[in-house]
Amino acid sequence: MTILRVLGSAAGGGFPQWNCNCRNCDGVRRGTVRATPRTQSSIALGDGDQNWIVVNASPDILAQLRSAPALQPARYPRDTGIAGVVLIDAxxxxxxxxxxLREHRQALPVYASTAVLDDLSTAFPLTRMLSYYCGLDTHTLPLDGTAFAVPPLENVALTAVPLESKAPPYSPSRNAHRLGDNIGLRIVNRQSGRHAFYAPGLARIEPHVFKELAEADVVLVDGTCWHDDELIALGFSTKTAADMGHLSQSGPGGMIETLDRLPAVRKVLIHINNTNPILDEESPQRRELEAHGIEVAYDGMEISL
Structure with missing residues (x-):
């Protein structure tokens, strides 16, 4: 059995965001909005035998690990269930x-594209910084459709799927797309054949991406903003969701319309921005999602594959 556990379901900044007083953030603090706090986006994949792959290492990872005892099997004085970290972007x-995770007992296995590893060795030099601590054992992801595994989870087949989103603002490639700046992840249980597709950052539904969505048993996809101009309308930014590399849920060509075209698969939104009205469990937007059979991810959510 492969277990997919949502460690964090919010976009950058988490929910509530520390300095935000939008209706959602202020309401969840005051208890006037029915909503659940969330940490920043990450999932873990387990094989049922104390071994886990973490997909994206969020700034909230220590809190996420405390909330997921299975990832700390406590077999030795210093121990972790984390076999490796897969990064979908930088x-x-x-x-x-x-x-x-710098106290890891040996070099931490990290799997990422050439573009991501380049950003993490230059513009944001984590590889150099961590070389003074545990160090990183880096593995370059194939982008040609070849599946890979993170030992010892050999029954969890992973495939990096290049997609269109955005490199980080700090990256020299922010406005010059490189193959591998962003990937989705096909996650297959080799024993059952069931699989999920994970893409928390998704700017456009390209034909090969729609094929991945349509063939998956479970999709966990970009739920950042409800409206493309959401942050502009609130006065928080001059950028649209599309400018930041995210496809909004509402409107023609949006995520809801896309997910409606899929067969009867399980459809889950993840990487939800603190301003998104779907966080309010009593909002009309949340009811609209429910009418379309679309779920909203939450921290601690588990899916079996």
Missing amino acids: QIDHVTGLLM
């Missing part, structure tokens, strides 16, 4: 958690 909210 965004700060997906890689900063590597710094929190």
Whole structure:
């Protein structure tokens, strides 16, 4: 059995965001909005035998590990169930958690594309910084459709799927797309054949991406913003969701319309921004999702494959 556990379901900044007083953040603090706090986006994949792959190392990873006792099997005085970390991009909210794992007893296995490893060795030099601590044992992901595994989880087949989103703002390639700046992840249980597709950052539904969505048993996809101009309308930014590399849920060509085209698979939104009205469990937007058979991920959610 392969277990997919949502460690964190929010976008960068988490929910509530520390300095935000939007209706959602203020309401969850005051108890006037029915919503559940969330940490920043990450999932873990387990084989049922104390071994786990962490996909994206969020800045909240220490809190996430405390909330997931299975990832700390306590077999030795210093121990972890983490066999390796897979990165889908180099965004700060997906890689900063590597710094929190610096006490690892040996070099931490990290799997990422050439583009991501380049950013982490130059613009945001985590590989150099961590060389003074545990160090990183880096593995370059194939982008040609070849599956790979993270030992000892040989029955969990992973495939990196290049997709269109954005490199981090700090990256020299922010506005110059490189293959592998962003990937989705096909996750297959070799024994059952069931599989999931994980893409928390998704700017456009390219034909090969739609094929991945349509063939999966479970999809966990970008749920960042409800409206493309959500942050502009609130006065928080001058950028649209699309400018930041995210496809909004509502409107023509949005995520809801896309997911409606899929067969009867399990459809889950993840990487949800603190401003998104779907966080309010009593909102009309949340009811609209439910009418379309779309779930909203939450920290601690588990899916069996």
